[in-house]
Amino acid sequence: MTVPGRSTGRIILFPLPLQGHVSPMLQLAQLLRSRGFAVTVVHSTFNPPNPSNYPDLEFHSIPCGFHDSEIASADLILRMNLLITRCEGPFTTFLEESLRNGPLTCLVTDSWYIFAQEVANKLGVTRLVLRTGSATSLSLFADFPLLFEKGYYPIQGSRLEEEIIEFPPLKVKDLPAIGSQGLDEIPVMVGGMVSNSRNSSGVIINTFDDIESESLSKLREQLRIPVFPIGPFHKCFPASSSSLLTADGGCISWLDGKPPQSVIYISFGSIAAVTDEQIQEIALGLASSNCFFLWVIREGGSGWLDQLPAEFLPVLEQRGKIVNWAPQQEVLVHPAVGAFWTHNGWNSTLESLCEGVPMICMPFFTDQTVNARYVTNVWKVGVHLENKIERGNIEMAIKQLFKDHEGKQMRDRVTELKEKAASCLQQGGSSHESLNELVDYFSSLNHSTFSES
Template sequence: MEPRKGRRLALFPLPLQGHINPMLQLASILHSKGFSITIIHTNFNSPNPSNYPHFTFHFINENLSECEATTTDIFALLKLLTIRCVEPFRECLSKVLSDMSEEPIACLISDAVFPFTQAVADSLKVPRMVLRTGGASSFLVMAAFPFLRQRGYFPIQDSKLEEPVAELVPLKVKDLPVINTSEPESFHQVVDGMVNGTKASSGVIWNTFEDLEQPAIAALRHQFSIPIFPIGPFHKCYSSSSSSLFTEDRSSISWLDKRAPKSVIYVSFGSIAAINETEFLEIAWGLANSKQHFLLVVRPGLVLGTEWLEPLPNGFIENLDGRGHIVKWAPQTEVLVHSACGAFWTHNGWNSTLESICEGVPMICMPCFTDQKVNARYVSDVWRVGLQLEKGLKRGEIERTIRSLMVEKEGEEIRHRVLQLKDKANMCLRQDGTSCQSLESLVTHILSLE
């Protein structure tokens, strides 16, 4: 019997905030192109299906204990998910494929960090594409890990952190996209698995655009024998604020409404990063001493060993005299587009970096792990749309960096460059823009898969 062909897609995100958002944005983009969407998702960190009435949701049980689900060791969580999801995912996808009441599945799109989905897709005879939720430049570095191991860059030595990686200009050794773990070899296996799983797929979708990362995209097209589709920035097509795992504090916007244009530095380190109490106090005092207005996001769990703001000395907030506003979570895309937002102090996760560029907001970079380190180096040294805190978290250095960006000539030049990139981001989404053309190519490619 001839296999049925359809315009239904099955999407399977990695269940972390920075991965769920772009996958659901991609789902909306593809839905607008006439595809029906089925989302396969873990019960862990699951979005509310009622926010997406035009999608069909299937949930799988990954059997994480409460302790496992709340761990601060993100690499340990990733390894657990990779093991626990295999069989539930296989059973769910098999069931979806065999449901004759629904349109046939044309393609599976999985997060690149779930390479086991390739073997499952092969066994069920369904094409698999991947979404890489990070940038192309950082992925190019990860693809070079075997070469970098041969050249002796790994394991990373503290004495060489400031040395250049000659083969990957302008990176320094400290910028290589690793994570602090007691199992570095296991981490390398995960990265190699992601890269090889991507190479084995029927194509890779990127939340980026040609004018931002053209050299990396060109290099990947040369190295990989699969089609590559840079169709970003996703969030400019479809917002997925309703997929936030945190409750957004709307007071952020009403507070910004009372501030002068470009006068506020927005500070947020994403949904996963953690800092210690000493680092938090240096950040707080650096912000206070800069005399600039700031909106600071301190999500519960950001400061290790604390509930929320207990480390701040008595009277700290009162002495700011209204210059600072602290919340547990903010509606980030709304904050960045707000006229009062003059800079973004960020951990340089790819979503945050891209959102800042798209709104023409200069950055202060404080990367924590993996691709964030590469993103930060590109922000400061390649695109030159931000400043890095190179010398660690010291209140004097923080104050100087903030003032350089907010009130000095260096900040004006950076702002001019980021506004040029903002224009390019807008142009790529126009009818004749590179991302728009790449999306049309993606649709054609999906419909050609067998």
């Protein structure tokens, strides 16, 4: 609800068009709209959100000069570079036109749009960034020069198990990477992101103080600008309608027929690629676990049947369900779900913590490895599949969560975090107060208008 007595204004939000970036930006848009601001979401023609799901928001589409097939087939580093570089011109034109149409309170862009601060400076617009990952990973990115100086980068196979004394409990193998991709591009991209975040007027982060207080304190020292941890965003609204993929709602009725905390939910996000060999091992590990399972296999269609061992199909019929995509927030809140096997993207990790669901961690790239280490070694609410993805290790991990005493302790700890996540959003809670500070900050700004140079 709008807070009485607080002035409102117009805010433009600009998300990166990838699932893990669009969802939190749209949730932030709803938060700001609930506080009385007029919100415009500008988005690329690639992976556009559905405006009909957000009748209180204004949407504007900009062309970014590439075909969907071109960007969808690119590796992650190339995809990010395409999204960043080709959106600059169209976005600048849009922002100029928008300023001609009326005053603007603030611009909030995804932190990876490294051109946005220069554009904002040129047009006299106040810009904040939204960090869609954790505070810990952003703090780590800010210390990339130190990590190179200390020899942790480039990552060497002989040092993978070495602990990083500047960032306990991380190990060298937890450092953000994308396999062998982008060895030259990653430092440049990260450096640009951190520099442009530091030069902005503030950082909004989808996190809360109880899980990242030390990282937030360090980040404030590193950036020397206001930092607003106002998460978890998704707990402020009903189940998200921001998915760029069509979810199979039938899995909820399937869960309705299962006992409490008896199902393991498996999803590795919208980008990570699972090999055929891994799918085979996952299937056989699930078969041996004697556990109910809901498994997201994105390839969908009829092809996924060909990837599964023949002996697994009777198990699937008796104890499992496979879908192309699931309504994840609804799934995690369902009482039948007892564990989440995840890639540890920040949105998924945060959603699992907030619903009190312990995790099996199988990170793939970038900050997922950092999140997984925090799940297992800091919050101690999950099991890390650090070794080869093999059916025996999988069976042991599932049984550890569902049957062992250690699994019960993890469940107790994650239940405590669930309660803290709920309380931080209540009046007087850390995220509620941080949101008030953000609203006050926006309300104090002078509105920007267009002036010909």
